[in-house]
Amino acid sequence: WVSRQHEEEESKLAELKSERSQEQGAQKPLEEQILEYSKQLEEDQYGKAEELHRNKMIEMRTTQVLSRDLKLYEEALDQAIVKFHSMKMDEINQNIRDLWRSTYRGQDIEYIEIRSEVEERSERRRSYNYRVVMMRGDADVNMRGRCSAGQKVLASLIIRLALAEAFCLDCGILALDEPTTNLDRENIESLADALVEIIRTRSQQRHFQLLVITHDEDFVQLLVRSGCIQHFYRISKNQDQNSEITKQSTAFLSV
Numbered sequence: 001w002v003s004r005q006h007e008e009e010e011s012k013l014a015e016l017k018s019e020r021s022q023e024q025g026a027q028k029p030l031e032e033q034i035l036e037y038s039k040q041l042e043e044d045q046y047g048k049a050e051e052l053h054r055n056k057m058i059e060m061r062t063t064q065v066l067s068r069d070l071k072l073y074e075e076a077l078d079q080a081i082v083k084f085h086s087m088k089m090d091e092i093n094q095n096i097r098d099l100w101r102s103t104y105r106g107q108d109i110e111y112i113e114i115r116s117e118v119e120e121r122s123e124r125r126r127s128y129n130y131r132v133v134m135m136r137g138d139a140d141v142n143m144r145g146r147c148s149a150g151q152k153v154l155a156s157l158i159i160r161l162a163l164a165e166a167f168c169l170d171c172g173i174l175a176l177d178e179p180t181t182n183l184d185r186e187n188i189e190s191l192a193d194a195l196v197e198i199i200r201t202r203s204q205q206r207h208f209q210l211l212v213i214t215h216d217e218d219f220v221q222l223l224v225r226s227g228c229i230q231h232f233y234r235i236s237k238n239q240d241q242n243s244e245i246t247k248q249s250t251a252f253l254s255v
Helices: 002-041 049-103 149-167 185-202 217-225
Strands: 111-120 126-136 139-142 173-177 209-213 231-237 243-249
Touching (some): 049 149, 111 149, 185 209
Parallel strands (some): 173 209
Antiparallel strands (some): 126 139
């Protein structure tokens, strides 16, 4: 009995030794793998993982704060642009009304103004459509296609003058090319009076220049009579049919 029990114990011991050998054989590649992973963890990619993670978290939080601030700035800038546009349109229309009332001699149009309409193309894009209307009592009528050629020319000149008043204070150069085209005598005289008033008002402004290109000598004489002009430049052809520019005194027109 003892012998049989001994044999059983020996058999169990042999099995255990075999299992241990198998486990030791399986343990070796695991130990090698652990050693390889340990070496990798010592590299910058893994050894500084905590530091890199912290830096990335700081970068992410900073980006989030900047994104939020930029969104607030965008909204504030958009509101400021809308407000500035509204203020400028009020200023331009006030200039247009004043110039029209002091220039236009007819009774059918009280004044004109520019109307702006917002067109939202997308969440971040806004465009404006502009149209010129003429006021007749309490009614406003689109000016396009409903005014005479003279009224159209006068409106164009007045709008240009109003825009120059609003935006060109530091660049006071205004050029008018044949401004009396399609204007009757009465409106030509009122236009001359308006230009004289502008010259007197802006004469103290630095760099102010008004350039008028015209074939209408009567219109030039109207400007000369105001005393605001001392000389003018005449462009003519010489004997060789070449253009010449000659500076002439306003007294020449009185001859």
